[in-house]
Amino acid sequence: MPWKTSSLLEARQHFVRTALRGFKSVAQLCHEARISCKTGFKWLRRFRASGGPGLRDHSRRPQSSPRRTAARWLVAIRGLRRKHASWGGKKIYARLRHQHPRAHLPKPRTITDWLQRFGGKGPRRNKARPGPKRPRPALTIPRVSNEVWTVDFKGWFRTRDGQRVNPLTVRDLFSRFILGIRLLSLEHTPVQQCFQALFLRYGQPKIIRVDHGAPFAGVGPLDLSRLSAWWLRLGIRVEFTRRACPQDNGAHEQMHRIYKADTASPPAATPRAQQRRSTRWANYYNHQRPHEALGQRVPATLYHKSRQHYRGYLRPLQYPRPWQTRRVSSRGFIHWRGRARGIGRAFAGENIGLKRVREGVHEVYFERQLIGVLVDTDPGGMRPVRWGKNPPRTKRP
Structure with a gap:
């Protein structure tokens, strides 16, 4: 050392x-x-x-760089980018080749790298073709506690000091028991930390129901985001409501209206005071307020903690031996057949399984979920699985 x-x-x-x-x-x-x-x-x-x-430390810069791009070409590249903001490395190379037919020019890929350093556009990605459709399952009607948790952001408002707050609310659907109200940002990390604390306190549910807002849903396969992919890794099934259909989570939306009337009309003086007010209100809602859907009982009389404990540590995913395994990079790519293929940022750092269907075609799995199809001849990335038409609203478990 x-x-x-x-x-x-x-x-x-x-x-x-x-x-x-x-x-x-x-x-x-x-x-x-x-x-x-x-x-x-x-x-x-x-x-x-x-x-x-x-x-003092000396510079580690090489004394000579024979393959370094000459300064004259950097000036020319920057000048052409200023004149033609939409041009990439190939077009700039073609223009320089036309202007200097006998000169030793930097390659198009080198020009693209310099454009990225200058703050321009990077290499254009080939769009992936649409993948197979999967029927969207109906929403589950719970029969016991912790079978379905409903999760949503109430919608931002400002405290009296002008600061913006976003209440994240988590509730057990069967008992209507509020598991937590936290004033958080819409970013992945604080929301994940909030759920880690809830899982440690109450255990894990079987299903989490969310809408298509951030950070619950993404633009990748099956609408998964980093957060919902993490839930899948924990063995929790994710139910997405239909787009623009708040009635699919109607009981949760009704709770939001009561929360707003009791705690945010008017709001507290500061975010910290609003958090204390929200915590007191959740305790009142769980232990004192009768609920009509529960036969005028309070939620605390029906709720009990989950038997599925939160492990915390996740082992790397493993797949059957005939399959091939690839680790997704931080940017959502894998290396396959000699080039980078896009999978999705939701799976960054995770192992995915590639199941051979026929020559040149592989199904891509995350956990037990089919998330796409990888075709060797496609110029783009994986063909992501999409949801089909909306199903009936609810189903019995």
């Missing part, structure tokens, strides 16, 4: 001063500093040659 101090330069100065006093050998000082003798003698040599400035 390197120097054990907060300042690397101070550590080098202390090492050199101690070594020059001669009370300890250089090897002993290197052992105490946990560096190699080669490194220790290097800093002594630099200090004797240049003094204190010699202890």
